[in-house]
Amino acid sequence: MVHFSVIVLGGGTMGSAAAWALGKRGVRSLVLEQFRHVHTMGSHGGKTRIIRHAYAESPDYVPLVQRADRLWQELEAEAGDRILYRTGGLDLAAPGFHHARDARTSAERFGLPFDWLDGTEVRRRWPVWKVSDDWEACYSPQAGYLAVEPGLRALAAGARQHGVTISEEETVLHWHADGAGVQVETDRAVYTAERLIITAGPWSGRLLAELGLPLTVLRKTLWWFELDDPAPFAADRFPVFITESEAGEIYGFPADQSGRLKVAAHSGGEPADPHTVDRETRRGEHQDVLKTAQRVLQGVSNRVAESSVCLYTMTPDTDFIVDRLPDSPQVVVGAGFSGHGFKFATAIGEQLAALALDPAETPLPRLALSRLLALD
Ligand SMILES: Cc1cc2nc3c(=O)[nH]c(=O)nc-3n(C[C@H](O)[C@H](O)[C@H](O)COP(=O)(O)OP(=O)(O)OC[C@H]3O[C@@H](n4cnc5c(N)ncnc54)[C@H](O)[C@@H]3O)c2cc1C
CATH class of the missing domain: 3.50.50.60 (FAD/NAD(P)-binding domain)
Known part of the structure; x- marks a missing residue:
């Protein structure tokens, strides 16, 4: 032995x-x-993961993500390979939803840099957004994504x-x-x-x-949609984002190297067993996410370029x-x-x-x- x-x-x-x-x-x-x-x-x-520090879920997570960020940088230096892309991040909320305010609370508690924006300012800075004036957003310059x-x-x-x-x-x-x-x-x-x-x-x-x-395992789907014009979604000008609204929470990334927008729903998902789960996406399964993305962003086409299934393991x-x-x-x-x-x-x-x-x-x-x- x-x-x-x-x-x-x-x-x-x-x-x-x-x-x-x-x-x-x-x-x-x-x-x-x-x-x-x-x-x-x-x-x-699913290739990429958001990293954000102004943590809407709870300020308790901020020291942990700060430590993780330093270690990702150490790993990058050791590996000589790019892992962390700091695109900035937008936590957005429709009227009546608190995701953006919760992100701001964490930023304030830990003195993290952030800009507090209304819908008008979001549209001015990033013209592909079409949220109404009464949306709220917390913009965090430190946020971005990790290449899995x-x-x-x-x-x-x-x-x-x-x-x-x-x-x-x-x-x-x-x-x-x-x-x-x-x-x-x-x-x-x-x-x-x-x-x-x-x-x-x-x-x-x-x-x-x-x-x-x-523990509950959830089957989650990820979608890459073609864009009418990828330029305004490029990583040097379009931040990672999370939106909270009547349609639940969706999140997305700047356009990838093929000019496609990756979007997925954080809310929802079917209970599943990792041994038997259906790992293929189904016909029409993208419609809800697409509709929510198209409601808030201009130029997202109906064409699905790629999709995949991934599993969450939820605690209560x-x-x-x-x-x-x-x-x-x-x-x-x-x-x-x-x-x-x-x-x-x-x-x-x-x-x-x-x-x-x-x-x-x-x-x-x-x-x-x-x-x-x-x-x-
Ligand atoms: C669609 C999706 C989007 C996400 N987006 C984000 C995001 O933007 N930002 C973020 O921070 N997090 C995100 N997450 C969450 C994050 O990816 C997960 O929390 C994390 O990957 C969980 O890691 P894990 O090690 O628990 O699971 P895994 O990475 O799945 O690792 C578990 C490993 O254990 C192995 N294993 C299991 N049983 C055995 C066995 N009997 N013998 C040997 N090996 C075994 C498995 O094969 C597997 O490799 C997302 C998750 C999903 C699914």
């Missing part, structure tokens, strides 16, 4: 980030990933450089806490370790079945789980990233490694398991 200090179960977003953090600490670690590293079966498909594949590849390369083993196409069948350590059985071998970090994304519910965590309060297991503190879980975890990955990876290795490290209260287990 091969022995490691730490095993990471799941080499997706958070597992790759944990691997980089463990590697930097010089810890003999093994990452077990059931697919090839970087794939479209879990939660990191270069980001995850850089994390894995960094981890490997520091001696971490990443085993691809190896599925964990069972794990159990064994005395002070753990035993992990895969479809190829049995391993032992002192610590286990479980970062299994949408598969977490099944791997942690004994805990009975209230949409806050993450980053904590040790109560009865087996040698096992650390990073799960339930509820459709907004990617931007934080570098900081979460560091936190997962610290929880595994440093007995004095405590979980962030907002991300503690106890809040969910107390629901029973």
